[in-house]
Amino acid sequence: MSDPFALEAVDVALSPMERFEEYLKSKGKRITQPRRILIEHVFSHHEHFDADGLIDELSHHSKGADRVSRPTVYRTLNELVESGLLRKMEIGGRAVYEHDYGYPDHDHLYCTQCQNLIEFQSAELRELRDKVASMHNFRATSHRFIVNGVCEQCQKKTRRKKRRVDLI
Amino acid sequence: MSDPFALEAVDVALSPMERFEEYLKSKGKRITQPRRILIEHVFSHHEHFDADGLIDELSHHSKGADRVSRPTVYRTLNELVESGLLRKMEIGGRAVYEHDYGYPDHDHLYCTQCQNLIEFQSAELRELRDKVASMHNFRATSHRFIVNGVCEQCQKKTRRKKRRVDLI
């Protein structure tokens, strides 16, 4: 059941919280309760998530002390991207976030049926990118590569459905 | 002054208008004046454009006969994508369109300073994509690869500015 393609975390000197505090100080910003709550929540596990999910978890249903408002969720997400802790990508017109700090560079296969993002690493892709960039005297700083299609499970489901229909 | 990397058009049997008419008929849809105006306008030259630009050109400033309303611009853009005439991509949270029918597959370098999109073709990229997909038993149907960075002209501009500052 274990995923043979799962990516391994990268060793980093500072915890995400510590890195964020460093960033905030460098900008004359303050280490506040809402920022602490949000970063704690976000870095408790690796996954792809959006602002809406965080708002649900931290703003609506959450009561009392660990509550963070909608504007603050958005503001803090921007800071986390700005500070290099999170990476942002746009999928289907909506912003999706994931860990950047402490997590290896990778790209994604996007299943258009189940909306799952499958991660993969490719050194070749990076080389190709840099080659193309240098051919155009372009100074590349980052990239987004998303392959759209249908994942293994969804292919199986579809085939099963088809077979069932064929019987009629 | 001519771009050595410029992509060449692909030969196609039907004009975009004819292909669109074919698509519309197959869907029981009608060949209306607004749809004709819009597709005529869009396929008069190859460039990257957004809904807002079209609305400006066809809805606001345009008067009388060749006017198309905002909802119809959006509706028709969706049909053009659906029919395979246009390709849609999201850049910086907004939808950008370009010719798909009669134009070769390619990807983009995106200059974050002047917002220019530079096109390039790479057979290797396609191979790499299919290789990765098959490794994950993923059925790839399309992809979006955008390299962010700074284009040649913008690098020159920045260097000039830097030099000027150094003199102070």
Next chain:
DNA sequence: ATATAAGTAGCAACTCAGTCTCAATAGAGC
């Protein structure tokens, strides 16, 4: 050509993600 049926255009109202304003609050440093 005329009638008829169905799809479509345009308007205005709406949705949804994300941002902004501003008064009240809470960090940081002394």
Next chain:
DNA sequence: GCTCTATTGAGACTGAGTTGCTACTTATAT
């Protein structure tokens, strides 16, 4: 603790894109 300033949260706002509705086209059949 006191002061100064950044930040929060509520709600208003924005901008891209969509939708409900009615009047109008378009396609097709007399």
